[in-house]
Amino acid sequence: MEDNECRVYFGLYGDDFDPKEITSILGIDPTSTKRRGENVPNSVPKFSSWTLSTGNAAGDSADVYELFSEIVNKLQPKKDLIIEAMRRFSAFSKLQVVLSISIKENVSTPGIGFDVDTIKFFGEIGAFIDIDTYKE
Numbered sequence: 805m806e807d808n809e810c811r812v813y814f815g816l817y818g819d820d821f822d823p824k825e826i827t828s829i830l831g832i833d834p835t836s837t838k839r840r841g842e843n844v845p846n847s848v849p850k851f852s853s854w855t856l857s858t859g860n861a862a863g864d865s866a867d868v869y870e871l872f873s874e875i876v877n878k879l880q881p882k883k884d885l886i887i888e889a890m891r892r893f894s895a896f897s898k899l900q901v902v903l904s905i906s907i908k909e910n911v912s913t914p915g916i917g918f919d920v921d922t923i924k925f926f927g928e929i930g931a932f933i934d935i936d937t938y939k940e
Contacts (some may be wrong), residue, residue: 806863808914809904809940812871813857814879814931816886818895826854829889830882852893866914868901872922875899879925886929897931904938 813835816826823837835857838849856878858871879886890897905913916935926933 806906806908807911808866808906809860809862810866810868810871810914811858811860811902812868812875813855813900813902814875815853815855815898815900816889816893816895817851817853817898818893819851821852821893821895823852823854826889826893829892830885832856832878832882866903868903868914868916869919871901872899872918876922876925880921883925883929890929897926897929899926899931899933901933901935902938903935904940907939 820840823834823839827834827837834854836853836855838844838851838853840849840852842849856875858874861867861871886897889895901916903914903916918933
């Protein structure tokens with residue numbers, strides 16, 4: 805891998821809910837959905853999920869701060885609806901960062917951090933934040 809690559813996504817997860825209902829409540833089209841127990845290639849989901857993701861960013865555009873802002877800007881106006889959906893479906897929320905770090909010496913490692921608005925928003929909705937890093 806030449807450059808660092810990154811993707812950020814937000815997900816709502818629960819034992820069993822219809823992701824279409826989350827879409828209806830939030831008025832945001834998800835990037836992906838899964839229903840607990842449905843047949844999906846190579847697995848059977850243990851949870852239902854509704855996910856909103858940034859695209860993959862590489863090189864100079866793999867700016868984690870910008871990707872967080874992209875997600876928060878889409879979700880912030882829906883904060884109360886997200887909290888209501890979490891309560892209604894006994895769901896939990898998670899912000900996930902997937903970062904593949906180049907092992908080439910001439911490629912600097914990306915910074916990972918959260919601005920105040922990101923921390924405040926995800927704190928208010930009670931979201932977990934998970935960062936997965938891979939060396940490639």
